Amino acid sequence: MLLIPCPWCGPRDEAEFHYGGQAHVAYPADPAALSDEEWGRYLFFRDNPAGPFAERWSHSAGCRRWFNVVRDTSTNRIVPQEANR
Amino acid sequence: MAERRSPLSGLDVELPGVTVTEVPYLTQLNVRTATPLTPPNTTRRDGDVTTVWLGPDEYLLIGPGEIATPGVDVSAHRTTIRLTGPRARDLLAHGCALDLHPSVFPPGRCAQTLFARTPIILIATEDGYLILVRSSFARHLADWLLDAGSEGTVRYGRKPFASPKGHDF
Ligand SMILES: [Zn+2]
Numbered sequence: 001m002l003l004i005p006c007p008w009c010g011p012r013d014e015a016e017f018h019y020g021g022q023a024h025v026a027y028p029a030d031p032a033a034l035s036d037e038e039w040g041r042y043l044f045f046r047d048n049p050a051g052p053f054a055e056r057w058s059h060s061a062g063c064r065r066w067f068n069v070v071r072d073t074s075t076n077r078i079v080p081q082e083a084n085r
Numbered sequence: 086m087a088e089r090r091s092p093l094s095g096l097d098v099e100l101p102g103v104t105v106t107e108v109p110y111l112t113q114l115n116v117r118t119a120t121p122l123t124p125p126n127t128t129r130r131d132g133d134v135t136t137v138w139l140g141p142d143e144y145l146l147i148g149p150g151e152i153a154t155p156g157v158d159v160s161a162h163r164t165t166i167r168l169t170g171p172r173a174r175d176l177l178a179h180g181c182a183l184d185l186h187p188s189v190f191p192p193g194r195c196a197q198t199l200f201a202r203t204p205i206i207l208i209a210t211e212d213g214y215l216i217l218v219r220s221s222f223a224r225h226l227a228d229w230l231l232d233a234g235s236e237g238t239v240r241y242g243r244k245p246f247a248s249p250k251g252h253d254f
């Protein structure tokens with residue numbers, strides 16, 4: 001069980017959270033201008049690093065806010081991103 | 086006229102060291118505002134109205150009577166269980182991952198969390214704890230509390246409590 005630091009509520013069990021995948025994936029400015037491949041890449045392609053990974057979490061059983069953390073995927077060490085709360 | 090019945094039918098059970106009581110029909114008002122009403126993870130009392138922090142711009146106002154604040158009335162959403170007595174914290178610790186030690190979770194502190202897999206709002210008060218739980222989950226939570234609270238103290242074959250509506254706990 002991961003202990004995830006909610007920037008509002010403090011460290012809580014992973015079971016209280018919903019995972020939101022990679023952070024900072026911007027919605028295309030003009031989706032209609034994208035080719036099918038570019039749209040597919042936006043929808044389905046994400047980084048998969050062995051190491052620090054910026055990701056979204058929602059404290060769904062708590063304050064229900066989305067926030068970002070950087071989690072090292074090889075150690076599960078989590079660094080909260082206070083600025084993104 | 087329809088009969089008014091609280092989700093736990095006025096549950097009131099004394100277990101060794103802890104009393105489990107339903108506090109039915111509290112008025113509950115959900116208020117969204119950018120103006121801070123109470124700091125994160127705390128409650129504030131004004132007369133008989135308690136303001137509970139739910140999120141950075143979200144609060145729950147609870148009280149026994151009408152509350153004259155603009156907000157969404159969610160009174161029917163949850164009922165309230167009060168835990169009092171010297172073993173109240175021990176009982177909570179059976180089903181809750183939060184650190185409930187008074188140095189971390191003193192009176193005036195609140196949290197939304199999972200308790201026995203059920204989403205709750207937990208409030209530490211001067212005389213114990215209040216648990217706000219969804220009406221449809223209240224029976225499960227009450228059963229769980231009574232089971233955990235009577236662990237090792239109630240002999241088999243003897244019912245510790247039967248509610249007036251015939252639900253055996
Ligand atoms: Zn939170």
